[in-house]
Amino acid sequence: MTAHRISAPVLIPSRRSFLSLAGAAARGSIVAPALVGCVAGGMQSWRKGNPFSLGVASGAPTPDGFVLWTRLVPDPLSADPAMPGGMRGGPVPVAYEIAEDEAMTRLVRKGVAIADPHYAYSVHEEVRGLAPGRPYWYRFISGEAVSRIGRAMTAPATGAPLAGLRLAYASCANYEQGYYAAYHHLAEEHPDLVIFLGDYIYESVDTKHPTVRRHKDGMEAKTLAQYRDRYTQYKLDENLQRVHAVAPSLVTWDDHEVQNDYSDKWSKTFDDPAKFLARRAAAYQAFYEHMPVRPLLSKPHGASMRIYERYAFGDLAEISLIDGRQYRSREACYGPPKKGGGHLETNASCPERLAAARSMLGEAQEAWLYDGLANSKARWNIIAQDVLMAQFGHKDETGHIAYWTEDWNGYPANRSRLMKHIHEARVANAVVIGGDSHCFWTNDLKLDFDNERSPTVATEIVGTSISSRPPVYELFAKALPDNPHVRFFESRKRGYVLIEVDAQHMTTKFQAISDVRDPDAQLSTLKTFVVESGRAGAIEG
Structure with missing residues (x-):
């Protein structure tokens, strides 16, 4: 895989807008589509390099949710320990979408997660409030960059019959x-x-x-x-x-x-x-x-x-x-x-x-x-x-x-x-x-x-x-x-x-x-x- 470097510093939202987004993410609330669009399209620019170069993952399934993971890595082979994956600056909001179908047409959740610089701009979004015992599909969005689509699954309800x-x-x-x-x-x-x-x-x-x-x-x-x-x-x-x-x-x-x-x-x-x-x-x-x-x-x-x-x-x-x-x-x-x-x-x-x-x-x-x-x-x-x-x-x-x-x-x-x-x-x-x-x-x-x-x-x-x-x-x-x-x-x-x-x-x-x-x-x-x-x-x- 070819290494890429970002040609400009990462663009960070204002402190006020970031705190508002962080609060919504922490509450696990559904974020309005307009806000997701703002986060996805207006606050971040990736002039070179795919920030989702390490892919996506889900884990820890429960009857009403799971954890979604990604990490922002536009320059995966960066040799600079001060810029892990080519990143620098403060926390970065990342939009995510969850759907009932692989084509991502029947969306059930839109939200904003936070890529934490202390943890190398990784995202650990614990999603709750979904239906038990079924698959979901998800992706992350940041500016013009869209991740691959991943498949998650909620566990069946506790004690429910499972064939x-x-x-x-x-x-x-x-x-x-x-x-x-x-x-x-x-x-x-x-x-x-x-x-x-x-x-x-x-x-x-x-x-x-x-x-x-x-x-x-x-x-x-x-x-x-x-x-x-x-x-x-x-x-x-x-x-x-x-x-x-x-x-x-x-x-x-x-x-x-x-x-x-x-x-x-x-x-x-x-x-x-x-x-x-x-x-x-x-x-x-x-x-x-x-x-x-x-x-x-x-x-x-x-x-x-x-x-x-x-x-x-x-x-x-x-x-x-x-x-x-x-x-x-x-x-x-x-x-x-x-x-x-x-x-x-x-x-x-x-x-x-x-x-x-x-x-x-x-x-x-x-x-x-x-x-x-x-x-x-x-x-x-x-x-x-x-x-x-x-x-x-x-x-x-x-x-x-x-x-x-x-x-x-x-x-x-x-x-x-x-x-x-x-x-x-x-x-x-x-x-x-x-x-x-x-x-x-x-x-x-x-x-x-x-x-x-x-x-x-x-x-x-x-x-x-x-x-x-x-x-x-x-x-x-x-x-x-x-x-x-x-x-x-x-x-x-x-x-x-x-x-x-x-x-x-x-x-x-x-x-x-x-x-x-x-x-x-x-x-x-x-x-x-x-x-x-x-x-x-x-x-x-």
Whole structure:
């Protein structure tokens, strides 16, 4: 994509007119067409460059609304950190329109949102007062510039009958290691909802392997300007933009949105915690600036940003979207020089791993999750999170079983508490979805993983990476006999997961692309698994 620069400073409305517009936007009121026309046509001029070059997105659907997102970026490859995306000056009002049809002829809402310079001129407009359980289409307007049209959707009314839900989820989209053909095919599925489960960007640069394209600055992101540039480069990809345009999304993070293998305030590289939290604050702000998240819930406060939340879809499904990074205990047996990130440990070499107080989620989030699951009346309860949950052990050279400390295997006490709660609270049809490992998995989640006869209390379906390089297949395949609760494993394919849910079945399809190095890679269904209502564990479809 060709870079553009604006040839004149951004035109900013007067303080009085801006405050009037900001008040209307804050109230969520319908703005008269004449006012929208004034904002759209008379207050802004884009002499060069498309301010909507990063596309549009919607997210966080509720029965009466959703969040609309865009960011004003007329010069996406600007190297000036003082002018993110080629912008400068004060807040900018941006008009938006919402319609009942894709042609935007049956408008139901016109309004004004505010592009906030503190958040890189991003827009997070939380729309309310719409009809439940139906699609809407939307666009943004600023001066002569009109965004692409996006499709949003309101959730069905709480408890209302819902015949089916079609969702897709994706993770681990390393820009350098592959093209986004998987995103192209995901958009073609036209799901009702897309869930991004982490590693939406990669802060790192790959200096050890051949790459198909490069991060433009050639360095690891550590500052706010660098994280902003990284998101900008990723969001310029047309396939990713189309995914956001065709369906609303839910988003959580894993580690690469900040730093590989970090845990709370503990850096993989043993940075001083205060210094690392400053980096985390920059990364969290950039995440907020580029995601369709609720501003009242998720606006960051320094190094803190809440993203966990619960979303209901009629009487059919409830999704608990959780945060597996911000609140977790320090990784087990953490310490220099080599144990700053994930590593394999046996029970003998690292008894700390088994400590009862250790948590992947933190005390408050654990309580929130357990309370929501216990009180859910939905037929299906989906826990959407970032990493592998099932126990998985590898025999070391002495024949002892070793476990990876970076996923739920590093927090087995928390996993046991969750499995026990699902079992004792009789949570209906609990299904865990995840990413991170760059592999497809289908797993039985056991009440006691060390006892093969222990009941299966939930099902786990893990998606592979969109583009990120996989682990060595043979190393995991060798360990499969020691992990009989693993129903399926495949690390050699890139892609995503498609799920179709109805009252009696959850059908999951592992969608794989032919070659991550080919921007026009073809799609095939690698495997299909079905979970039957009332019966934990998946069977091959």
